[in-house]
Amino acid sequence: MLGIPDPWVLTAYLLVPAGALLCIAYGASKWNKEGTVTEEELQEERTWLKEEIEIDEELTGEEPK
Numbered sequence: 001m002l003g004i005p006d007p008w009v010l011t012a013y014l015l016v017p018a019g020a021l022l023c024i025a026y027g028a029s030k031w032n033k034e035g036t037v038t039e040e041e042l043q044e045e046r047t048w049l050k051e052e053i054e055i056d057e058e059l060t061g062e063e064p065k
Contacts, residue, residue, distance in 0.1 A: 004010045
């Protein structure tokens with residue numbers, strides 16, 4: 001079939017596009033799905049961001065833009 005005598009090579013050639021199509025289908029099904037973010041997660045993100053800005057100020061000696 002297709003001039004490929006080894007069935008394992010043929011299987012690999014067929015599974016690669018099948019896997020790619022499966023990944024595309026999965027990504028399309030999950031596209032723009034919104035998750036819920038808790039207030040605790042938002043507060044943790046704000047705290048992390050403040051610490052990050054403080055560290056940047058200490059290292060560079062200037063405020064970030």
